[in-house]
Structure formats: structure tokens, C-alpha cells
Amino acid sequence: MSIDCRHDVAGLELAELELGLEALGQPRFHARQIFQWVHKRGVTDFSEMSDLARDLRAALALQFRIGTPDVARQERSSDGTTKFLLRLEDGQLIESVFIPDTPANTFCLSTQVGCAMRCGFCLTGRMGIVRNLTAGEIAGQARVLARELHMLGSRFNIVLMGMGEPLHNYDATMKALRILADEHGFGLSPRRMTLSTVGVLPALERLATEPLMPNLAISLHATTEDQRDMLVPVNRKYGLKDLLDACRRFPIKRRDRITFEYVLLKDVNDTPEDARRLVKLLSGIRAKVNLLPLNEAAGIPFERPSDERVNRFAKVLADARVTVSVRKSRGRDIRAACGQLITESTREKSPGQVLANLMSV
Ligand code: SAH
Numbered sequence: 001m002s003i004d005c006r007h008d009v010a011g012l013e014l015a016e017l018e019l020g021l022e023a024l025g026q027p028r029f030h031a032r033q034i035f036q037w038v039h040k041r042g043v044t045d046f047s048e049m050s051d052l053a054r055d056l057r058a059a060l061a062l063q064f065r066i067g068t069p070d071v072a073r074q075e076r077s078s079d080g081t082t083k084f085l086l087r088l089e090d091g092q093l094i095e096s097v098f099i100p101d102t103p104a105n106t107f108c109l110s111t112q113v114g115c116a117m118r119c120g121f122c123l124t125g126r127m128g129i130v131r132n133l134t135a136g137e138i139a140g141q142a143r144v145l146a147r148e149l150h151m152l153g154s155r156f157n158i159v160l161m162g163m164g165e166p167l168h169n170y171d172a173t174m175k176a177l178r179i180l181a182d183e184h185g186f187g188l189s190p191r192r193m194t195l196s197t198v199g200v201l202p203a204l205e206r207l208a209t210e211p212l213m214p215n216l217a218i219s220l221h222a223t224t225e226d227q228r229d230m231l232v233p234v235n236r237k238y239g240l241k242d243l244l245d246a247c248r249r250f251p252i253k254r255r256d257r258i259t260f261e262y263v264l265l266k267d268v269n270d271t272p273e274d275a276r277r278l279v280k281l282l283s284g285i286r287a288k289v290n291l292l293p294l295n296e297a298a299g300i301p302f303e304r305p306s307d308e309r310v311n312r313f314a315k316v317l318a319d320a321r322v323t324v325s326v327r328k329s330r331g332r333d334i335r336a337a338c339g340q341l342i343t344e345s346t347r348e349k350s351p352g353q354v355l356a357n358l359m360s361v
């Protein structure tokens with residue numbers, strides 16, 4: 001595979017692109033036009049930028065490329081959820097998912113190829129980490145999905161709940177959010193963005209100081225240190241108590257709340273006692289809880305609880321006046337649901353791999 005050394009304009013913020021034009025001896029204002037062509041109109045070739053002089057287009061193509069993931073495959077679920085398998089420039093594969101009407105149209109984006117967090121119930125974790133995505137690759141997923149779904153120019157939300165841990169790829173993730181927020185591109189309001197994290201504490205503290213603040217979702221999943229050590233191994237480094245203290249300090253705006261995700265695993269963390277502990281843990285935090293009954297998958301050593309057990313858990317929270325919702329699984333028939341994102345190449349070599357990973361959990 002040949003390596004393209006030209007700079008990727010899709011991964012540049014507008015101010016950086018302006019500097020790039022200056023370095024080419026060109027006026028800065030062209031940066032805005034280029035940014036619009038790439039992010040608003042989904043153009044992938046400088047030759048299509050018809051309001052730029054021919055010479056400039058040629059000069060740009062010598063210095064820059066417009067890195068764009070290729071659609072390797074698309075699968076549409078009976079509920080309209082569509083999973084995209086995207087091939088990156090170095091051949092690595094990632095998945096992104098379009099979830100319609102939840103109530104907004106939502107793009108679920110990946111931040112890494114694979115994931116280092118190895119949560120015990122998540123298939124992506126089984127892959128281990130392959131590499132971080134660049135800002136251009138993270139924002140590029142929204143660009144490609146919008147183009148494929150004929151949604152360029154229409155509104156959507158993004159959730160960073162695909163493959164990877166966003167706070168383990170902090171700089172690229174935040175840069176991608178700034179690119180998506182730029183009014184000359186998608187102009188996506190931070191209110192339409194949700195960053196979901198296991199709680200990598202130093203990065204969470206840093207997020208608290210950002211000018212661009214997405215909604216925050218914390219993958220909690222357990223109510224004691226021991227239980228969380230087992231399910232979310234990063235807890236051994238950044239424990240539950242410290243995580244909740246960081247959430248208490250987190251600067252959320254007046255009417256906003258932190259979402260706590262809680263995957264329900266039969267007979268592991270789904271008892272009324274767990275629910276009561278969760279209520280206690282969240283006291284003093286403006287929180288809402290999103291329950292995720294496990295999406296089962298081969299190689300995942302846990303089971304999904306019955307609806308009755310899920311409802312009983314939810315009722316304990318609701319009775320204690322904690323706002324609670326149960327996530328409806330979308331796209332399960334195409335393995336596009338939470339925790340089911342894993343690329344085929346990894347699926348194929350999975351039996352031995354899964355066994356090795358199971359033994360290391
Ligand atoms: N790394 C981020 C984003 C991951 S995916 C994070 O952990 O938050 C988004 C959510 O799906 C997380 O809460 C994750 O724990 C959850 N999830 C993972 N596997 C799942 C499964 N098999 N069933 C249900 N939810 C799952």
C-alpha cells in the first residue's frame with residue numbers, strides 16, 4: 001500500500017487550514033471555502049471545488065489530500081438502524097452506526113480501532129487496541145454517513161459510543177468535536193454531542209476545563225469497587241469512588257445532567273440491592289441513569305436479564321426519584337447494538353482469541 005504524505009485537510013480545524021493557505025502564499029479566506037466544500041458538501045476531491053481558481057485547486061492537490069473513509073459495507077436493520085463498515089486509508093476497519101429517530105437522528109461514531117479498556121461484556125474490548133483514529137477519521141465518519149444517507153445539511157446528533165474509548169484518544173477526539181462544531185462545516189451544537197467514557201480520570205479532569213463541552217455519559221456498570229474491578233478493568237487504576245467525586249466536581253450547566261450507563265448482567269449486577277446501592281452512590285450528583293440490558297454475543301460470558309428483572313431494577317431507581325430509562329436495543333439483527341461492534345476480520349479469528357482474552361479477564 002502506498003503512503004500518501006500530503007496533509008489531510010479533513011483533520012484540520014479552520015484556523016489550521018488558514019495557516020496552511022498562508023504557507024502556500026494564498027489568501028486565508030480560501031480556507032473557509034475549502035472547509036465548507038469538505039464538511040458541508042462532502043466533496044472528496046479538490047477538482048470539484050468550483051469556486052476556486054484552477055491553479056489553486058492544482059496547488060492544493062499537491063500539498064493536501066481530503067482523507068475520507070471508504071464504505072466497505074452497509075447493513076440496514078429492520079428498525080432502520082444502519083451499520084457502516086468503513087475502511088481507513090491504511091486498510092484498518094471501523095464501524096459507525098446510524099440510529100434513526102431516537103427521537104433525533106443519531107450517528108454513533110468510533111474513536112479508536114479496537115479498544116484498550118477490555119470491559120468484560122464488550123466485544124470491541126476483545127480486539128484489544130489497534131490504533132487511535134485521527135481527528136479527520138472521527139469527524140469523517142459523520143461526513144460519510146451524512147453523504148450516504150442523503151443527510152448533508154440536515155440535523156443529527158452524534159454519540160461517541162462506537163468502537164474505542166474517547167478519553168483514551170483525547171486530543172483527536174476533542175479536535176474532531178471542534179471540527180464538527182464549526183459553523184462553516186456541520187455547525188453541530190455541543191448539545192447534540194455525547195461523549196461516553198469509562199472514566200479515564202486525568203482526561204475527565206481535562207474535559208472539565210474545555211470550552212467546547214459535549215454531554216457526558218459515564219459507563220458505570222457496577223456499584224462496588226470489587227464488582228467494577230471485574231467488569232471494567234480500568235477501575236483498578238481509576239476507582240469508582242474517585243470517578244464519582246470527579247463527576248460531583250464536573251461543571252455541568254444548570255439544567256443538564258450526567259448520564260450514567262449501567263449494563264445489566266443477569267445475576268451479576270441486577271439485584272434490587274445493586275439498584276439501592278446505585279441510588280446511594282448517585283446522591284448529590286445531577287444524574288440520570290440509562291439501563292442497558294446486555295446485548296448478548298458469542299464469547300461474552302454473561303447473560304441478559306429478563307424484562308421483569310430489568311423493570312424491577314428500574315423501579316427501585318424511579319421510586320427513589322432517580323430519572324431512569326431503559327435503552328431499547330437497536331439494530332440487534334445486524335449486530336450493530338452497543339458492545340457488538342467488532343470488525344469481521346477480528347470476528348473470523350475470534351475463537352482462539354476470545355478464549356485467550358477470557359482467560360486473561
Ligand atoms: N468506551 C466508551 C464508549 C463505548 S460503547 C464507554 O465505555 O463508555 C457505549 C456503551 O455501550 C458503554 O456504556 C458500554 O459499556 C456499553 N456496552 C458495551 N458492550 C455492551 C453490551 N454487550 N451490551 C450492552 N451495552 C454494552
